[in-house]
Amino acid sequence: GEDVEQSLFLSVREGDSSVINCTYTDSSSTYLYWYKQEPGAGLQLLTYIFSNMDMKQDQRLTVLLNKKDKHLSLRIADTQTGDSAIYFCAETLPGFGNEKLTFGTGTRLTIIP
Amino acid sequence: DVKVTQSSRYLVKRTGEKVFLECVQDMDHENMFWYRQDPGLGLRLIYFSYDVKMKEKGDIPEGYSVSREKKERFSLILESASTNQTSMYLCASGLFGIQYFGAGTRLSVL
Numbered sequence: 001g002e003d004v005e006q007s008l009f010l011s012v013r014e015g016d017s018s019v020i021n022c023t024y025t026d027s028s029s030t031y032l033y034w035y036k037q038e039p040g041a042g043l044q045l046l047t048y049i050f051s052n053m054d055m056k057q058d059q060r061l062t063v064l065l066n067k068k069d070k071h072l073s074l075r076i077a078d079t080q081t082g083d084s085a086i087y088f089c090a091e092t093l094p095g096f097g098n099e100k101l102t103f104g105t106g107t108r109l110t111i112i113p
Numbered sequence: 114d115v116k117v118t119q120s121s122r123y124l125v126k127r128t129g130e131k132v133f134l135e136c137v138q139d140m141d142h143e144n145m146f147w148y149r150q151d152p153g154l155g156l157r158l159i160y161f162s163y164d165v166k167m168k169e170k171g172d173i174p175e176g177y178s179v180s181r182e183k184k185e186r187f188s189l190i191l192e193s194a195s196t197n198q199t200s201m202y203l204c205a206s207g208l209f210g211i212q213y214f215g216a217g218t219r220l221s222v223l
Contacts, residue, residue: 006155031210033211042214042216043156044213045211099161100161101212105154105155
């Protein structure tokens with residue numbers, strides 16, 4: 001079955017790097033995603049990685065994928081107060097209905113000034 | 114700019130009422146989704162639709178139904194609202210995991 005797990009909370013000092021972790025159980029995942037939810041808003045896509053890649057970098061964001069351990073991480077360099085949000089990892093599976101996303105529980109990132 | 118609009122930000126309803134949550138997208142997407150978001154549980158898929166008049170059950174469809182009469186509009190219906198349906202409801206549209214979300218409707222059932 002599908003299960004995506006994350007820690008619920010993370011606190012980081014402003015200027016440090018944040019690392020948000022996620023584990024998933026279905027090895028047939030095709031794409032893995034990171035979404036961000038700011039207070040009072042819906043989710044917005046931050047980045048995604050195809051399952052045959054092991055790293056993707058986009059400005060301050062680095063995604064690492066360890067397929068053997070089914071572990072995904074999102075690193076945010078030089079964390080700013082505007083990065084305070086809930087971060088969700090999500091996966092899609094192959095086949096019909098692969099438009100469906102299975103989300104993790106979300107990690108609330110708090111920035112300490 | 115991409116837009117998914119949910120008709121209400123906040124709703125308060127009484128137990129047993131019929132509740133309609135409306136969602137409109139302007140991106141001509143075929144796929145639309147309804148989720149509920151609860152603390153510690155993340156987002157759970159209620160229903161999705163991949164075409165007009167088509168619908169598929171998600172992970173938690175009990176107590177809900179949906180309607181998609183036009184491509185841009187996807188409605189979530191609570192036939193008889195109950196207190197355990199108090200939650201944040203999020204609508205999305207998109208393709209292959211890239212989904213665009215509305216701002217959400219916070220529903221309280223008293």
